[in-house]
Amino acid sequence: MDVIGRLFGLDRGVVRRRGADEAVLVVPGITIGAAGRRAVLRFFDATPYDLYFVDYLFGAFLHRCSLPGAVAHLQAFIDAQELAAYPRLHVVANILGGWTFNLAQRERPLANLACAVYDRSPIQERAPAAVSGLLPASTRALFGSVVEDMAATPYPALSHPAARVGLLIEDRASLLMRVLRGPAMRMGPISFAAHDFGQRHDDAIHLPLSHDGIYTGIRSYGPALLHFLREGRFPADAVRSRYPGDPGRRWG
DSSP states (O other): OHHHHHHHTTTTOEEEOOSOSEEEEEEOOTTOHHHHHHHHHHHHHTSSSEEEEOOHHHHHHHTTTSHHHHHHHHHHHHHHTTGGGSSEEEEEEETHHHHHHHHHHHHSOOTTEEEEEEEEOTTGGGHHHHHHHHOHHHHHHHHTTHHHHHHHSOOOOOOOSSOEEEEEEEOSOOHHHHHTHHHHHTTOOOOOOGGGSSOOOSEEEEESOOGGGTTTTHHHHHHHHHHHHHHSSOOTTSOOSOOOOOTTOOOO
C-alpha cells in the first residue's frame, strides 16, 4: 500500500507554494471525488495563498483505515510541510476533515492558526451513523473503520483561543441523505441553527447547497470564504438564516 500511495501521490497531497506569508490547508471529507478535488484546487490556485491539500483519507488507508490513522496522517503532513512556520495559517475543513483536524489540534495545537472555516451539515453529519448502521459490512469493506469511527465520535470542537472560526452551513439534503431520510430522522430533531453545531464561532452563513455540490460549487461561496480568511468575518450581505428547505421534504 505504501508503494501504491507513493505511485499516485496519495501519501503527499497537493502543494502549491508561491512564497506567500500565509497558507491555506484544505482538509476534505470522504465524498470529495475527482471533480470536486479539481474544482477546489482550481479555485485556490487563483488566490495569493500557498496551498496545501491533504489527501488525508487515503493516508488513513495507509494507517489502518481508521479515524486515528487519518489524524496521524494529517499531523505527519503538517509536520512534513512545516506549516507551523507560516506567520498565519488558515484551515478549510469539510465535515470529516473537521473531525480529523480538530482531533489533531487537541494533541498538538498550531500556534499560528489564524482562521478555521468548517463546512457543516446537520443532515450529512448523520450519514456515518445511518450508513454504518444499515450496511456495516459494506461500509467497513469500502472505508475500513473510518466511517464507524466518525459515527462513534462526538464532534471534537476546536478550542484555539486566537483563531477566528467560521461555519458554512449546508441547507440542502444530498442524494444519499434523501435515500437515508428515514434512518436520519429517527435520530432525533435536526437543527440548522449555528449555535447547535457545538463549535465556538465568530460568524456563520448558510449555503443553498447539499453535500453533493459543496466541492464542485466552491465558486458560488468562494468569495465569502476568502473574505473570512482576510477579515475574520463573512461579508455583510452573506445569508445568515436558513434557506427554504427541499420542496416536499421536511428536515427540521
